[in-house]
Amino acid sequence: MSETISAAQAGTISIGDFTVNRIGLGTNRITNTPDAHILLKRALELGTNFIDTAYIYADGESEKGIASALAPYGNSLLVATKGGANGNDPQQLRGELEESLKRLQVDQIDLYQLHRVDANIPLEETIQLLKSFQDEGLIKHIGLSEVTIEQLQVALKIAPIVSVQNEYNVFNRKYEDLVNFCTENQIVFIPWFPLGGLFGDTAKVExxxxxxxxxxxxxxxxxALKWLLKRSPIILPIPGTLSPAHLEDNLRAATLELSEEDFAALTN
Known part of the structure; x- marks a missing residue:
């Protein structure tokens, strides 16, 4: 009897009016190549229906690769992207959004996330701009990345914020209070570098x-992924990979049994 591997085994989570399985796919290394297309299609076959990308990933090849492999997207797939990594100037941000729409081959982006807050532009102005994009129908839902609780609270006064994407994993716990805030307010928390990242963090997680x-x-x-799934019901990990075998291994985290004792040992 063959083993069942599916992102659906991790359970589901609501992002705005979407419901997705709780292990997504990060695509910062994805490019517009046949191998990448194979990986993306395999992810979809295995129930991965949340894919996270960004305007700057692989110099735009990530968004192009996703569209080449998967467009037109079914209603069950949520492709999220980000803009504003290098500044929140209104003209620049609009240009990045319009380019992302073209690359992803859509008329509306389901979840558009502000990649970074620009210290030189009031956050209120940027959120108002994102709200205007939403009112135009260019984006459906708004998310933020690398923000504090205080910045999130400012944004929430202007527009509904359905997700926050900050660096977080079993070793890097800088945003513990933000995870708690998002849990209390039912805002999806998407940890980037869920398996560790730069500056030796991957080795520290391992x-x-x-x-x-x-x-x-x-x-x-x-x-590490199971710990995130158990840490809070609003966490949506997005491990990245270029290997279908590694993709399957990551999804096996959904059925791993992590006892309360083991969870506590990792948490404390």
Whole structure:
């Protein structure tokens, strides 16, 4: 009997009026190549229906690759992108949004996330701009990335914010209070670098979960992802990969049994 592997085994989460499975796919290394198309199609086959990209990923090739492989998208697939990584100037942000629409081959982006807050432009003005894009029908839902609780609260006074994407994993817990705030307010929290990232964080994540991974006969990535899934019901991990086999391994985290004792050992 063949093993069942599906993102649906992680359960579901609501983002605005969308319902998606709780392990998504990060695509910062995806390009517009046949191998990438194979990976994206395999992800869809395995129930991955939340794909996260950005205007700057792979110099635009990430968005192009997603569209080449998957467009036109079915109603069950949510493709989220981001703009404003290098400034929130209104003309620049509109230009990035329009280019993302073309690359993704859509008339409306389901979830558009502000990639970074521009310290030189009041956040209120940028959120008003995103709200105007929403009113125009160019974007459906608004998300933020790398924000504080205070910045999120400012944004919420101007427009509905359905998601926050900050760096967070079992080792890097800088935004613990923000995760709690999002949990209390039912705002989806999308941790980037869920398996660690720059400055040796990947090795630190692996070291932190190594003993439990050995005990459970699981990979360190599976334990790190399961910890995130268990940490809060509003967390939506988006591990990235270029390998279909690694993609399947990541999705196996959904069925991993992480006891309360093991979870506490990783959390405390």
């Amino acid at each position: 070291e932190r979960v190594a003993d439990i991974a050995r005990k459970l006969n699981a990979t360190t990535q599976q334990v």
